Amino acid sequence: MSGAGPGGTRWAELWQVLPVVALLAAGWFVYRPALTGTFLLDDLPTLGDLGSVNDLNSALHFILSGFAGPLGRPIALASFLPQASAIGLTAEPFIRINILIHLLNGLLVFVFARKLGWITLSDQRNALLLALGVTAIWLFMPLLASSSLLIVQRMTTLSATFVLAGLNVYMIARARLETRPNSALLFMSLALILATLLATFTKENGALLPIFVLVLEATILSPPQSLSRLHWRAWRGLFLAVPAICVVVYLFFKIPYTDDIVAIRGFTASERLFSEARILWEYLFNAFFGWAAQLGPFHDSRPVNGLITEPWTAVAMAAWIVVLGTAFRIRRKYPVPAFAAFWFLAGHLLESTTIPLELYFEHRNYLPIFGPVFALCYLLFRIEGRYRLFGRVAVALYALLNAAILIGVTSMWGKPLLAATYWYDRDPDSVRAVTTLASQQLSKMGPDTAVGTLREFVSRHPEHAYVRIPELNLACILRPHDDHAALVSELKFALTSVAHMPRTGEMLDQLLSTVVASKCDGVAAETVADLAAAVMRNPRYNRDVRYNQFHAMLMARIAKVSGHVDQTLAHLYRAIGFEPSDDLYMMTVTTLVAAERFQDAREFIDDAADDLPLMPLKRYNSKRILEELLIYVNEAARLADDPSGSDIGD
Numbered sequence: 001m002s003g004a005g006p007g008g009t010r011w012a013e014l015w016q017v018l019p020v021v022a023l024l025a026a027g028w029f030v031y032r033p034a035l036t037g038t039f040l041l042d043d044l045p046t047l048g049d050l051g052s053v054n055d056l057n058s059a060l061h062f063i064l065s066g067f068a069g070p071l072g073r074p075i076a077l078a079s080f081l082p083q084a085s086a087i088g089l090t091a092e093p094f095i096r097i098n099i100l101i102h103l104l105n106g107l108l109v110f111v112f113a114r115k116l117g118w119i120t121l122s123d124q125r126n127a128l129l130l131a132l133g134v135t136a137i138w139l140f141m142p143l144l145a146s147s148s149l150l151i152v153q154r155m156t157t158l159s160a161t162f163v164l165a166g167l168n169v170y171m172i173a174r175a176r177l178e179t180r181p182n183s184a185l186l187f188m189s190l191a192l193i194l195a196t197l198l199a200t201f202t203k204e205n206g207a208l209l210p211i212f213v214l215v216l217e218a219t220i221l222s223p224p225q226s227l228s229r230l231h232w233r234a235w236r237g238l239f240l241a242v243p244a245i246c247v248v249v250y251l252f253f254k255i256p257y258t259d260d261i262v263a264i265r266g267f268t269a270s271e272r273l274f275s276e277a278r279i280l281w282e283y284l285f286n287a288f289f290g291w292a293a294q295l296g297p298f299h300d301s302r303p304v305n306g307l308i309t310e311p312w313t314a315v316a317m318a319a320w321i322v323v324l325g326t327a328f329r330i331r332r333k334y335p336v337p338a339f340a341a342f343w344f345l346a347g348h349l350l351e352s353t354t355i356p357l358e359l360y361f362e363h364r365n366y367l368p369i370f371g372p373v374f375a376l377c378y379l380l381f382r383i384e385g386r387y388r389l390f391g392r393v394a395v396a397l398y399a400l401l402n403a404a405i406l407i408g409v410t411s412m413w414g415k416p417l418l419a420a421t422y423w424y425d426r427d428p429d430s431v432r433a434v435t436t437l438a439s440q441q442l443s444k445m446g447p448d449t450a451v452g453t454l455r456e457f458v459s460r461h462p463e464h465a466y467v468r469i470p471e472l473n474l475a476c477i478l479r480p481h482d483d484h485a486a487l488v489s490e491l492k493f494a495l496t497s498v499a500h501m502p503r504t505g506e507m508l509d510q511l512l513s514t515v516v517a518s519k520c521d522g523v524a525a526e527t528v529a530d531l532a533a534a535v536m537r538n539p540r541y542n543r544d545v546r547y548n549q550f551h552a553m554l555m556a557r558i559a560k561v562s563g564h565v566d567q568t569l570a571h572l573y574r575a576i577g578f579e580p581s582d583d584l585y586m587m588t589v590t591t592l593v594a595a596e597r598f599q600d601a602r603e604f605i606d607d608a609a610d611d612l613p614l615m616p617l618k619r620y621n622s623k624r625i626l627e628e629l630l631i632y633v634n635e636a637a638r639l640a641d642d643p644s645g646s647d648i649g650d
Contacts, residue, residue, distance in 0.1 A: 160367050299427075454471050
């Protein structure tokens with residue numbers, strides 16, 4: 001008898017583990033066709049400097065030079081270092097890691113859902129089945145595919161890893177409140193602090209972790225009996241309510257938008273809130289009923305929704321108010337539906353409210369959709385009587401349907417030209433879709449096809465004429481001796497009034513590189529400068545600090561090519577005035593050294609050292625780079641036999 005018990009226990013544990021392993025294996029199988037995908041959207045602009053990483057110092061520079069968010073997202077950038085050798089060559093190593101992170105998150109979702117199942121169903125076997133159902137639906141949800149297949153969105157999924165890990169550790173520690181309240185509170189606090197920091201420095205919406213926990217405490221979890229009400233409220237206030245209030249205050253101070261933001265984005269704060277009210281309902285619909293035809297990475301052509309002009313916007317706003325009010329009233333009697341509503345909205349608090357981001361991205365649902373998925377499975381598992389089996393079969397069949405649709409989605413992503421063609425056919429008004437298609441056509445079908453696609457798009461959308469800059473670039477590469485005057489003239493006229501153009505500066509920078517590398521009749525560095533000047537007369541461009549800085553850097557490059565040192569330095573100083581960076585420091589110092597202005601270089605370094613970043617890691621890196629630049633200046637002065645080089649080593 002004594003030997004049967006442990007053996008039975010081992011078999012029971014194995015029975016619990018095997019379905020999870022099978023799910024994760026199926027997840028790999030379903031996502032594997034996408035391994036042949038490519039870089040899209042912000043992938044290369046964000047990771048471009050990865051190719052220059054060859055030692056510890058360059059790795060540290062890459063990690064701390066991020067610009068995707070206000071914190072730079074250093075942990076996310078560090079995760080790309082093992083794939084440095086592949087940047088610009090193949091996307092497969094990046095996509096493979098992204099898929100593995102998604103599978104890891106699937107495991108964490110399973111553990112979390114199981115813990116919630118134990119609480120809500122009070123039955124371990126049903127909790128296990130519930131967790132498997134939740135994991136399967138979430139893991140195979142087509143709406144979440146872009147979260148893993150857009151390479152740079154590793155920032156989203158890896159941040160979610162830390163959030164989910166923090167939630168699981170929190171739940172483990174909280175289960176011990178009744179027996180060891182002091183140690184439990186300590187581990188709950190540490191889990192929240194550490195996981196929130198790790199998640200936030202991966203992507204800023206990791207700061208929502210305390211709010212997710214607050215949602216749990218307000219709905220599914222009951223107040224502990226081992227602590228006094230005052231003690232428990234004090235802890236919740238400090239670790240949950242205060243962070244939540246800080247987030248809400250931060251969002252409140254984002255409104256109203258300045259005229260500059262409105263000019264760039266094309267919507268006011270109120271218009272964004274109205275639009276997001278409808279978009280959140282669309283997210284839910286596409287999550288549970290969406291087909292591959294409705295999904296994809298490009299949604300930049302989406303119109304802004306007004307409250308007065310669009311009656312459905314008012315309906316959407318009213319519906320969310322009703323949902324919030326109902327959820328608050330039923331949160332204790334019917335905790336799971338209330339949990340789903342609060343969790344979904346909490347997950348969208350940063351990216352779908354007042355921060356002036358673009359309106360629509362599917363990856364924003366990566367964690368928020370967990371709440372509705374859990375509620376759906378819970379309600380189906382609560383069915384009793386003769387229909388009990390129906391609920392379980394429905395969850396299984398729905399997960400299989402999701403997996404089948406997802407295979408179609410990932411297979412298409414794995415064929416870049418096919419995917420680009422499909423996305424453009426689905427949304428022929430998307431600038432991103434047409435430029436992606438033209439890029440794929442250039443590499444697979446030749447330049448004439450790519451140019452034809454761009455011209456056809458501009459003929460329908462003259463407000464996006466800036467996409468003809470790549471056409472001019474291609475013409476200079478393929479037909480350098482043709483007459484390009486007409487296209488240049490058209491661009492000079494159009495660039496002053498075209499619509500929002502976030503990539504225009506990069507397009508001009510690429511054109512300058514082409515012009516410098518090979519002669520192009522009628523197109524010189526001065527031509528690029530004229531086009532850049534036209535861009536800066538456009539209020540949709542010149543009101544953005546980042547674009548102004550990029551413009552100053554571009555003009556510095558043009559001046560340097562033309563041999564105008566003083567102009568180069570003036571543009572670099574202007575760029576630094578917008579926001580100092582290590583790259584700008586290096587460009588400025590090397591320019592001064594090339595002109596043998598060694599003392600000016602030393603004085604510049606001294607001034608830069610007085611204006612170091614506040615963030616400790618960035619401060620350390622900037623200080624290290626400035627010290628290395630000083631050594632470089634002194635060595636260059638010595639080699640040039642400069643009299644002021646006598647203070648080497650000071």
